[in-house]
Amino acid sequence: MTQPTPPVRTASEIRRRRVLAFLPLALFLGLAGLFYVQLYAGDPQTLPSALIGRPTPDFALPPVPGLAREGQPTPALARADLVGGGVTLVNVWASWCVPCRDEHPVLMEMADDPRFRLVGLNYKDDPGNAARFLGDLGNPYAAVGSDRTGRAGIDWGVYGVPETFVVDADGLIRFKFIGPLTPEDVTEKLLPEVEKAARPLETAGS
Numbered sequence: 001m002t003q004p005t006p007p008v009r010t011a012s013e014i015r016r017r018r019v020l021a022f023l024p025l026a027l028f029l030g031l032a033g034l035f036y037v038q039l040y041a042g043d044p045q046t047l048p049s050a051l052i053g054r055p056t057p058d059f060a061l062p063p064v065p066g067l068a069r070e071g072q073p074t075p076a077l078a079r080a081d082l083v084g085g086g087v088t089l090v091n092v093w094a095s096w097c098v099p100c101r102d103e104h105p106v107l108m109e110m111a112d113d114p115r116f117r118l119v120g121l122n123y124k125d126d127p128g129n130a131a132r133f134l135g136d137l138g139n140p141y142a143a144v145g146s147d148r149t150g151r152a153g154i155d156w157g158v159y160g161v162p163e164t165f166v167v168d169a170d171g172l173i174r175f176k177f178i179g180p181l182t183p184e185d186v187t188e189k190l191l192p193e194v195e196k197a198a199r200p201l202e203t204a205g206s
Contacts, residue, residue, distance in 0.1 A: 054172065060078035063146065065131065081119065087197045092120075120141035127148070166193045
C-alpha cells in the first residue's frame with residue numbers, strides 16, 4: 001500500500017503560517033509595552049485622580065485605640081471633619097509601610113504649620129502596631145481614622161501608601177501626592193497646592 005503524498009506548500013503559505021504563529025506574541029508584546037508606558041510615563045508622584053475637584057468620599061472611621069498626642073487621645077476621622085475649616089492634608093499611612101517611616105520626620109516638621117491641618121488615614125493596619133509606630137516616632141496628626149478593611153482607602157482611590165491629599169474648606173479634593181514626601185516635595189509641590197486651595201477662603205474673607 002502506497003503512502004499518500006504530503007501536500008506541497010508554497011513559499012507564501014509557509015511565510016503566512018509563520019506570521020500567524022508569531023501574531024499572538026506580537027500582540028502580547030504590544031499590550032505589555034502600552035501598559036508600561038501608561039504606568040511609568042510622566043511623574044508617578046502626581047498621577048491624575050478622578051477625585052480631583054470633587055467632594056471627598058463620605059466616610060466615618062473610628063480612632064486608633066491607645067493613640068495619643070500631647071497626652072490627649074487622638075480623635076477619630078470623618079468627612080465632617082474636613083468641611084468648614086481651613087485646608088486639610090489627609091495623609092494615608094501604615095506601620096508596615098517602609099516609605100512611611102522615611103517620610104515621618106517630614107510630617108513631624110509639618111505638624112504645627114498654621115496653613116493647614118494634618119490628619120491621618122491609617123490604612124489596613126493593626127491598631128496596636130499603628131499606636132506603637134506613632135508612639136515611638138511621634139504623632140503629627142490632629143486626628144487619625146483607622147481604616148482596617150481598606151474600604152475608605154478604596155473610596156479615596158488610594159494606589160498605595162503613603163499618599164497625601166490636599167482638601168479645601170469645602171471638602172473638595174484639590175491635589176494628590178503619591179509616595180513619601182521629602183522637604184523638597186513639600187516646598188516645591190505640596191505648599192503651592194495648599195496656597196491654591198486656600199485662595200477661595202482668602203477671597204471670601206477680603
